[in-house]
Amino acid sequence: MKINSTLYTLLFILGLGCFIPSELSAQDPHFSQFYSSPLQMNPALTGVFPGEYRFTANYRTQNYAVLGNQAYKSIAASFESRRPVGRDDYYSVGVAVLRDQVGESQFSQSRAVLSGSYLKQVGSGRSRGSGQFLIGGAQLGVAQWSYDWNELWFSEQFDVTDNRNPFINFAASNGEALSAMETDIFMEFNAGVLYYNVIDEDNSFYLGGAIHHLTEPNVSFLDDQSEKLYRRWVGQAGGQISLTREASLLPAVALMGQGPSFLGIGGLNLRYSNRDWREVAIRAGLWGRVAKQGESGMGLDAMVVSAILEVERWQFGLSYDVTVSDLSSANNSRGAFELSMIYVHPSKERFKVICPKF
Known part of the structure; x- marks a missing residue:
């Protein structure tokens, strides 16, 4: 009955994604392994792990087949630490950084935030190692956008004095008011909330959401103009469904909207564990990503295959995006390559922290 109950609950939560308006292709950088980049997704995920502290690193390169060395590159890292409040509640603090760069202009986004959360137990379970928790989290930090327009050329610099040998004259004025x-x-x-219910050691579900760029900061490169950065909302749900003592399913979905853009990714990982005291586990998964594709509207953008190795305190992830949209004719379906690494240091506390698997 526990397995069926968990399954029905997860199907209901994941089905909520069908009712999210599809009028909103995310402007912020994103990771296909969103479940392995917690602080980039939701501040409320700060401290949600079964240990004393956690270090996470992510790397993504996208559209190398089209852009070559100028392809999208995203690098992120975070560190969190958690402390108890009484016996069942916790507060957590951390720091997260991100840098994203693309194109010949070396356009980049850089940001660093302090992250904090409070984890409150709102219900106990029937078995040991179970319970319900509600977490609120927030992030505060700084960010900056930059580019190098000296690496670009404009039509005013296209010299056709010699029709047989036209060339780009970088010494000529570009005619643009760039400074x-x-x-x-x-x-x-940024701020977010998360609820999760750990039914037993092998069955759980979670539901959360966050809003980023709450103040809609000005990101204009011109002093006398204003260009607001759209708020980005995030919705996420998922959990764990036990199949056997060694095998379980980890379904999840993430939805993101930012101004006129929308992106959604969903699927599952199949996890197999040796159930030893020195646990080793492997995961293999398949995910689908949908996005708004210009005037053609919503469509399937990519299929993502993933593989994860868990060795005691370490988790290593690898994924590849196979483009299935119209862009596949240009990049031969070679979309993005992504790596993730998570290290969780075990807690010295007598009672193990109750957390779901992501």
């Missing part, structure tokens, strides 16, 4: 190559440093403020 600043970076925005002012602006504040980042």
